[in-house]
Amino acid sequence: MDTAAQTPAGTALHALDIATAVTRQDDGSFLGSTSPAYGNMVGPFGGVTAATLLQSVLMHPERLGEPVALTVNFAGPLADGEFAMVAEPVRTNRSTQHWIVRMLQGGETAATATVVTATRRDTWSATELAFPDVPAAADLARSPPIERAAWTRQYDTRFVRGGPDAGGAWTAGADAGAELDSVTQQWIRDEPARPLDFVSLAAICDAFYPRIFVRRPKWVPVGTVSLTTYFHVDAAMLAAVGDSAVLGVARALNFSNGYFDQTAEVWSRDGQLLATSHQVVYYKE
Amino acid sequence: MDTAAQTPAGTALHALDIATAVTRQDDGSFLGSTSPAYGNMVGPFGGVTAATLLQSVLMHPERLGEPVALTVNFAGPLADGEFAMVAEPVRTNRSTQHWIVRMLQGGETAATATVVTATRRDTWSATELAFPDVPAAADLARSPPIERAAWTRQYDTRFVRGGPDAGGAWTAGADAGAELDSVTQQWIRDEPARPLDFVSLAAICDAFYPRIFVRRPKWVPVGTVSLTTYFHVDAAMLAAVGDSAVLGVARALNFSNGYFDQTAEVWSRDGQLLATSHQVVYYKE
Numbered sequence: 001m002d003t004a005a006q007t008p009a010g011t012a013l014h015a016l017d018i019a020t021a022v023t024r025q026d027d028g029s030f031l032g033s034t035s036p037a038y039g040n041m042v043g044p045f046g047g048v049t050a051a052t053l054l055q056s057v058l059m060h061p062e063r064l065g066e067p068v069a070l071t072v073n074f075a076g077p078l079a080d081g082e083f084a085m086v087a088e089p090v091r092t093n094r095s096t097q098h099w100i101v102r103m104l105q106g107g108e109t110a111a112t113a114t115v116v117t118a119t120r121r122d123t124w125s126a127t128e129l130a131f132p133d134v135p136a137a138a139d140l141a142r143s144p145p146i147e148r149a150a151w152t153r154q155y156d157t158r159f160v161r162g163g164p165d166a167g168g169a170w171t172a173g174a175d176a177g178a179e180l181d182s183v184t185q186q187w188i189r190d191e192p193a194r195p196l197d198f199v200s201l202a203a204i205c206d207a208f209y210p211r212i213f214v215r216r217p218k219w220v221p222v223g224t225v226s227l228t229t230y231f232h233v234d235a236a237m238l239a240a241v242g243d244s245a246v247l248g249v250a251r252a253l254n255f256s257n258g259y260f261d262q263t264a265e266v267w268s269r270d271g272q273l274l275a276t277s278h279q280v281v282y283y284k285e
Numbered sequence: 286m287d288t289a290a291q292t293p294a295g296t297a298l299h300a301l302d303i304a305t306a307v308t309r310q311d312d313g314s315f316l317g318s319t320s321p322a323y324g325n326m327v328g329p330f331g332g333v334t335a336a337t338l339l340q341s342v343l344m345h346p347e348r349l350g351e352p353v354a355l356t357v358n359f360a361g362p363l364a365d366g367e368f369a370m371v372a373e374p375v376r377t378n379r380s381t382q383h384w385i386v387r388m389l390q391g392g393e394t395a396a397t398a399t400v401v402t403a404t405r406r407d408t409w410s411a412t413e414l415a416f417p418d419v420p421a422a423a424d425l426a427r428s429p430p431i432e433r434a435a436w437t438r439q440y441d442t443r444f445v446r447g448g449p450d451a452g453g454a455w456t457a458g459a460d461a462g463a464e465l466d467s468v469t470q471q472w473i474r475d476e477p478a479r480p481l482d483f484v485s486l487a488a489i490c491d492a493f494y495p496r497i498f499v500r501r502p503k504w505v506p507v508g509t510v511s512l513t514t515y516f517h518v519d520a521a522m523l524a525a526v527g528d529s530a531v532l533g534v535a536r537a538l539n540f541s542n543g544y545f546d547q548t549a550e551v552w553s554r555d556g557q558l559l560a561t562s563h564q565v566v567y568y569k570e
Binding site: 068069071073075076090091093096098100102108109110112114116118120121122123124125126127128129181182215216225226228230232233234251252253254255256257258259261263265273276278280282283284285 | 353354356358360361375376378381383385387393394395397399401403405406407408409410411412413414466467500501510511513515517518519536537538539540541542543544546548550558561563565567568569570
């Protein structure tokens with residue numbers, strides 16, 4: 001048995017490393033546990049669940065290369081406590097590897113993931129999307145955490161636009177101030193600061209408020225059903241970001257009969273596109 | 286054993302229905318076969334592979350609801366001929382169901398898919414993305430198929446912008462005319478015309494030329510590694526589209542060290558967003 005989270009003697013582990021720690025069992029499966037620090041209104045924050053599923057691949061002894069694509073399907077509620085993960089390399093090619101991961105709790109599948117890992121080579125590269133014109137994180141105030149969502153305390157989040165109550169309509173209790181769109185721009189970093197890696201980036205890709213709450217000042221139950229993240233950088237490029245805040249941009253394209261989508265980008269402070277991320281979210285009326 | 290493709294006596298089956306036909310075996314798995322009509326330069330057109338994986342869920346006797354999310358990972362080359370698919374409902378909730386599908390050929394995993402199906406209810410809905418201002422399909426010429434890619438003959442494709450040799454640079458053999466971006470807008474329908482359904486829509490979501498060929502007039506090997514499609518409509522809404530052409534819009538956000546992404550939307554002629562689709566593609570320099 002070996003544990004994912006390691007730290008120099010005497011240094012306290014970051015809450016994210018505790019939340020995403022996995023222990024390998026003799027049968028090759030991994031054990032993990034939900035973490036109160038990253039609790040959501042119901043169950044754990046999905047971003048940390050996604051990051052933990054990715055962790056099971058990162059810690060797998062047969063892994064080849066680094067993550068390129070991660071898809072997580074949230075199949076059912078995850079209760080507080082332990083869960084198991086089985087990560088299976090279903091195909092290993094020369095430079096790419098394909099994974100299926102299952103997260104199990106109480107004999108039921110709570111989540112699944114597919115992961116593509118790959119070794120990358122330097123090639124012609126170009127970012128077609130433009131880095132948005134936004135104020136620096138230091139020039140914005142930190143948004144107060146949301147009381148009932150513990151995970152929001154684990155991030156330093158500063159909204160450029162599209163934060164909670166962006167249009168003032170939640171406060172006013174009317175539609176009058178509602179945003180005309182669901183676009184959010186936010187600076188975000190782990191709190192306390194932590195060097196960026198694939199695990200924290202995977203979680204940050206899901207650290208946006210549900211788009212429907214930006215668009216409409218009305219509370220409805222929501223839950224992500226499927227989340228896909230594409231990583232555009234390797235570990236060295238991530239390490240260069242250090243523990244700086246990254247810029248997240250998210251928007252919904254469509255809300256239709258109980259499901260809306262979200263498409264998002266995460267940028268480094270100096271304009272490198274680190275990840276693009278997409279999800280489809282259930283909402284109940 | 287029952288076959289997916291059915292037709293009134295005497296009516297010829299559409300090539301897409303032949304290509305995506307699956308036969309259920311006694312052990313619950315499905316058999317399918319690649320179709321020369323949808324061949325690509327190497328192996329079959331990935332859109333039809335994705336549609337066939339979806340078909341294995343659509344034809345499964347335990348299926349609940351209609352597709353909301355489909356992720357296909359192209360794990361290895363698929364040779365011409367037969368393949369098997371095992372579709373497993375890993376979790377069934379009240380209104381959603383989660384699937385893992387494996388496509389096997391010669392004892393190896395050629396592709397995997399995860400699918401979320403759900404029953405939808407009428408709710409508040411809104412399309413945030415704007416339908417682009419484009420000429421009607423009837424006012425554009427059909428693009429000639431690409432000789433070495435048989436599947437392109439199975440579609441009537443009319444480019445608004447970003448078609449093959451969009452900037453004239455392929456012809457000119459220089460960078461001079463290269464597009465400054467990788468955006469494509471194309472009207473597309475099955476040829477011959479065929480009423481739209483989840484199977485054909487899943488294939489159409491992958492029926493864009495590789496973005497790198499729009500952006501740069503240089504041939505390099507490419508291959509989709511992971512493809513995710515979100516369906517924003519139910520079967521009745523799809524049926525209302527009939528066999529009209531749909532508008533596909535695609536762009537790359539980033540090209541980086543051997544992998545680029547593509548994000549796409551597919552619209553009905555009257556401006557209904559039918560699907561959004563994302564993929565990450567390997568390219569070799």
